[in-house]
């Protein structure tokens with residue numbers, strides 16, 4: 001179902017007029033995690049002003065350490081809803097397990113399945129039974145075939161609205177958090193009709209690398225970007241080192257618009 005042989009024209013995901021795929025560049029921006037009302041409202045308003053279509057923010061966070069901030073849970077979802085009401089941006093947020101699935105689905109416009117859950121097959125099947133689009137992130141060490149098969153799990157249950165996300169893979173290189181596999185974009189374009197976006201924030205772990213790799217991602221044909229933005233990255237409870245300040249994000253959006261117009 002994910003193959004171009006089944007569906008030759010590109011799939012376009014549209015929510016409230018915001019589109020990803022089929023020549024529409026979708027920009028998802030926001031903090032790694034929802035931390036407080038003040039934090040989320042500030043960042044949402046600024047990302048909107050600078051041209052983001054969708055607002056991201058984790059309420060349930062998959063952290064490497066159990067002692068790290070785990071997210072605000074339902075309170076975080078309520079804040080996302082409020083930010084949507086104020087700014088009119090559709091919400092992208094992660095669902096980590098079955099237990100929270102229906103709750104997260106009530107609030108999210110797009111449900112994110114994170115890299116660590118890419119092969120959580122029972123979660124993928126559950127995602128296949130909802131009517132919400134799914135943002136599926138590539139697993140840390142998943143091949144492109146495994147990535148597309150994970151999408152196939154969701155689609156085989158009836159949900160055909162999937163956005164794939166390349167977010168870097170594990171390699172021997174340790175300078176960056178992961179290694180962004182830019183070649184995955186043209187490969188997926190060759191094999192699938194599904195939109196594919198790039199997350200340069202988790203791919204690199206370093207804010208200074210987000211701009212060059214965002215530009216490169218659009219140049220190689222990505223259908224959009226997911227970028228972490230924080231107004232006070234040094235105080236962020238999660239992933240501050242890879243978060244852009246809003247003004248920097250704004251300048252990046254201008255550059256992205258020029259590149260996509262030139263393509």
Ligand code: PEP
Nearest residue numbers: 058114115116137167202
């Ligand atoms: C995220 O986008 O919040 C996230 C945790 O990313 P990943 O699953 O790619 O690590």
Ligand code: MN
Nearest residue numbers: 032228238239
């Ligand atoms: Mn993050």
